[in-house]
Amino acid sequence: MHDMQKELSTDELMGRFLNQLKDEDQLTEKQKRIMEAAVKLFSEKGFHAASTSEIAKEAGVAEGTIFRHFKTKKDILISLVAPIMLRFASPLLLKDVRKLMGSDLPLDDLLKQLYQNRLQIIEKNWSQIRLIIQEMQFHEELRGAVVENLFGVGRKLAEAFVSSKIQSGEIRNFPPLTVTRALVSMMVGYVFFKFVIFPDEGMNLDDEQEIEIMVDIILNGIRNKE
Amino acid sequence: MHDMQKELSTDELMGRFLNQLKDEDQLTEKQKRIMEAAVKLFSEKGFHAASTSEIAKEAGVAEGTIFRHFKTKKDILISLVAPIMLRFASPLLLKDVRKLMGSDLPLDDLLKQLYQNRLQIIEKNWSQIRLIIQEMQFHEELRGAVVENLFGVGRKLAEAFVSSKIQSGEIRNFPPLTVTRALVSMMVGYVFFKFVIFPDEGMNLDDEQEIEIMVDIILNGIRNKE
DNA sequence: CCTAAAAATGAGTGATTACTCACTTTAAAG
DNA sequence: CTTTAAAGTGAGTAATCACTCATTTTTAGG
Numbered sequence: 309m310h311d312m313q314k315e316l317s318t319d320e321l322m323g324r325f326l327n328q329l330k331d332e333d334q335l336t337e338k339q340k341r342i343m344e345a346a347v348k349l350f351s352e353k354g355f356h357a358a359s360t361s362e363i364a365k366e367a368g369v370a371e372g373t374i375f376r377h378f379k380t381k382k383d384i385l386i387s388l389v390a391p392i393m394l395r396f397a398s399p400l401l402l403k404d405v406r407k408l409m410g411s412d413l414p415l416d417d418l419l420k421q422l423y424q425n426r427l428q429i430i431e432k433n434w435s436q437i438r439l440i441i442q443e444m445q446f447h448e449e450l451r452g453a454v455v456e457n458l459f460g461v462g463r464k465l466a467e468a469f470v471s472s473k474i475q476s477g478e479i480r481n482f483p484p485l486t487v488t489r490a491l492v493s494m495m496v497g498y499v500f501f502k503f504v505i506f507p508d509e510g511m512n513l514d515d516e517q518e519i520e521i522m523v524d525i526i527l528n529g530i531r532n533k534e
Numbered sequence: 535m536h537d538m539q540k541e542l543s544t545d546e547l548m549g550r551f552l553n554q555l556k557d558e559d560q561l562t563e564k565q566k567r568i569m570e571a572a573v574k575l576f577s578e579k580g581f582h583a584a585s586t587s588e589i590a591k592e593a594g595v596a597e598g599t600i601f602r603h604f605k606t607k608k609d610i611l612i613s614l615v616a617p618i619m620l621r622f623a624s625p626l627l628l629k630d631v632r633k634l635m636g637s638d639l640p641l642d643d644l645l646k647q648l649y650q651n652r653l654q655i656i657e658k659n660w661s662q663i664r665l666i667i668q669e670m671q672f673h674e675e676l677r678g679a680v681v682e683n684l685f686g687v688g689r690k691l692a693e694a695f696v697s698s699k700i701q702s703g704e705i706r707n708f709p710p711l712t713v714t715r716a717l718v719s720m721m722v723g724y725v726f727f728k729f730v731i732f733p734d735e736g737m738n739l740d741d742e743q744e745i746e747i748m749v750d751i752i753l754n755g756i757r758n759k760e
Numbered sequence: 761c762c763t764a765a766a767a768a769t770g771a772g773t774g775a776t777t778a779c780t781c782a783c784t785t786t787a788a789a790g
Numbered sequence: 791c792t793t794t795a796a797a798g799t800g801a802g803t804a805a806t807c808a809c810t811c812a813t814t815t816t817t818a819g820g
Contacts, residue, residue, distance in 0.1 A: 338798085354672050357582040360778060370799040375779060442668070445730070446580050459731050486747050493723020500722055501715055504671070505685050521712050529751035564768085586808060596769040601809060 339377050341367040346384045351439040355385055355446070385443060389450060392436040393457040395429075402465065409469045415478065415531070416523055423495060423519045430499055438503070466491065479530050487530055494522045565603045567593040572610045577665040581611055581672070611669060615676060618662040619683040621655070628691065635695045641704065641757070642749055649721060649745045656725055664729070689714065705756050713756050720748045 335343075345366035349358035360381055364371040378384045395401060404425070408418055430437060444454040466488045473479040479487060498518065502510030561569075571592035575584035586607055590597040604610045621627060630651070634644055656663060670680040692714045699705040705713060724744065728736030 336797095352672070354580055354582060356580060357672065359776080361776090371778090372780080372800065373798055376797065381778065438671075441730075442671070445664075445668070446578070446583065455731055482747050482751070486744060487751075489723055489727055490720065490748065490751050493719045493726075494716065496723045496726055497715055497719020500719075504667075505681055518712060521708050522716065525708075525713075525716050525752070525755035527755070529753070529755035562767095585806080587806090597808090598770065598810080599768055602767065607808065 336377070338367070338369055338373060342369060342374055342377060343384065343388060347388055347435050347439060350385065350388070351435045351442070355381075355443055382447075385447070385450075388436060389440055389443075389454070392433055392440060393454065395433070397457040397461045401429075402461065405462075405465060409465065415473070416527055419491070419523045419527065420519055423523065424516070426495055427498070427515060427519070430495075430503075434503055463488065463492075477532055480532050482530070490530065491526060494526050498522065562603070564593070564595055564599060568595060568600055568603060569610065569614060573614055573661050573665060576611065576614070577661045577668070581607075581669055608673075611673070611676075614662060615666055615669075615680070618659055618666060619680065621659070623683040623687045627655075628687065631688075631691060635691065641699070642753055645717070645749045645753065646745055649749065650742070652721055653724070653741060653745070656721075660729055689718075692717065703758055706758050708756070716756065717752060720752050724748065 342363065345363045346358070349363055349366060352358070360374055361371055363384075364374055367374075374384070378387065405422065408421055408425075411418065413421070440450075440454055440458065444450045467484045470479060470484045470487045470491070474481055474484060474487070502513060568589065571589045572584070575589055575592060578584070586600050587597055589610075590600055593600075600610070604613065631648065634647060634651075637644065639647075666676075666680055666684065670676045693710045696705060696710045696713045696717070700707055700710060700713070728739060
C-alpha cells in the first residue's frame with residue numbers, strides 16, 4: 309500500500325471536483341478508457357485491491373500513462389466520483405423532479421414516474437453508484453461530499469414535498485422525515501434486492517409491475533383516508 | 535497485495551465454517567483480541583487496505599502471532615464471517631422468529647416485535663454485518679454462503695409467512711415476494727439511513743417510535759380492507 | 761526444580777505496489 | 791521537411807505487504 313498522500317479535506321476535494329468538472333468535455337480517448345477500466349475494477353474489487361497495473365492493462369495503455377493523466381491513484385477515484393454526483397445533484401435533473409413534484413398529477417402517477425426515473429438512473433449508473441457508496445465508507449474526505457450531493461439534496465426536496473402533502477391533508481400527519489424515509493426505503497430495498505443480494509433473480513423482475521405494486525402499497529400506507 | 539492463495543470454492547468455505555464453529559468455544563484470549571482488532575480495521579478500511587501489521591498492533595500482539603492462529607489473512611475474515619452468519623441462520627434465533635410467526639398475535643404487534651428484534655441484532659452486530667455485506671461483494675467464495683445464510687433463510691421464512699397471510703385473506707393478494715420485499719425494505723432503508731448515510735442523525739432517532747410508524751405505514755399498505 | 765512442548769516474537773524474505781523518469785514515438789507548428 | 795513539444799512507454803525504484811522461521815519466552819507436566 310502506497311497511499312502516502314495526506315488525506316484531503318472536504319474543501320480540497322470540492323476544489324478538485326470543480327477542476328474535474330471544467331475538464332470533463334476535454335477528456336482524451338485514453339483518459340476515458342482509463343476511467344472506464346477503473347470504474348470496472350474499482351467496483352469489482354474495491355479501490356485498494358485494484359492495482360494501477362491491471363487498470364492500465366484493462367484500458368490498453370502503459371502504466372505510466374495513467375500518471376500522465378492522473379496525479380495519483382486516488383485522483384482517478386475522485387474523477388469518477390465527481391460526474392456521477394453532479395449527475396444526481398444537477399439542476400438539470402432536479403428540474404425534472406421539481407416539475408413533477410410541482411405538478412397536479414395524482415400522487416400515484418407522480419410516485420410511479422419518480423420511482424421509474426430514479427430506477428433508470430440507478431440502473432444506468434450502477435457501477436459508479438455502487439463504487440461511490442462502497443468507497444465513501446473508507447475515504448472520509450469523500451463522505452461529506454457524497455452524503456450531501458447524492459443523498460442530501462434529494463432528501464431535502466422529498467421532505468419539502470412530503471411536508472406540503474401533509475399540510476394539504478393528502479398524506480397522514482406523520483413526521484415528514486419518517487414518511488420520506490419510507491418512500492425512499494421502497495427504492496433502496498428494491499435496488500438492494502435486485503442488484504446486490506439476488507442479482508440473478510433481479511434480472512427477471514418486471515420493474516414496471518413491481519413499481520406499480522410498491523406504489524400501491526406505500527401510498528395505501530401514507531395516504532390520508534377521508 | 536499478496537493474495538496469492540487459490541480462490542476457495544463455496545464447499546471449501548463451508549468446510550472452514552464448520553471448523554471455525556467447532557473451535558469457537560476454545561478461542562484463546564489472543565485469538566479473540568486479533569479477531570476484534572480485525573473486525574474494527576476491516577470494517578473501517580476494507581479487507582485489503584487493513585494490514586496484518588496494524589491488526590497486530592491494534593490487538594497488542596506480534597505480527598507473527600496472527601499466523602500462529604490463522605493460516606492466512608483471508609482465514610481471519612472467514613473466522614469473522616462464520617459466527618455472525620450462524621447467528622442469523624441459527625436454529626436458536628429462528629426458533630423465536632418461528633414462534634412469533636406461528637402465534638396468534640395481531641399482525642401489527644407481531645411485526646413490531648420482529649422489527650425490534652431484528653434491529654437489535656443488527657445494531658449489536660453492526661460492525662460485523664457491515665463488514666460481511668462489504669466484503670461479500672469482493673470475495674466470490676463468500677457471496678453464496680452469505681446470500682444463503684444471511685438473507686436466504688430469513689427470506690424463505692418470511693415468504694412462507696406472507697403467503698399464509700395472503701391465503702387467509704389478511705394480506706392483499708400480491709406476489710408474496712413483492713410483499714416480503716416491501717416488509718424487509720422498511721428495515722433495510724432504516725438501517726441504511728441510520729447507520730450508513732446519516733449516522734449522526736441516526737443516533738438521535740427514537741427506534742421504538744420509528745418502528746411504530748413504519749409498521750403502521752406498511753401494514754396499511756399490505757392489509758386487506760374488509 | 762528441570763525438561764519438553766507450546767506460544768510468542770520480530771527481523772527478514774520474496775512479491776507486489778504506486779509512482780518516477782529516461783527514452784521513444786507521435787503530433788503540431790513553421 | 792525540420793524542429794519542438796506533447797504524449798506514451800515500460801524498466802526501475804523505494805515502500806509496503808503477507809507470511810516465514812530462528813530464537814526467545816512462557817507454560818505444563820513430572
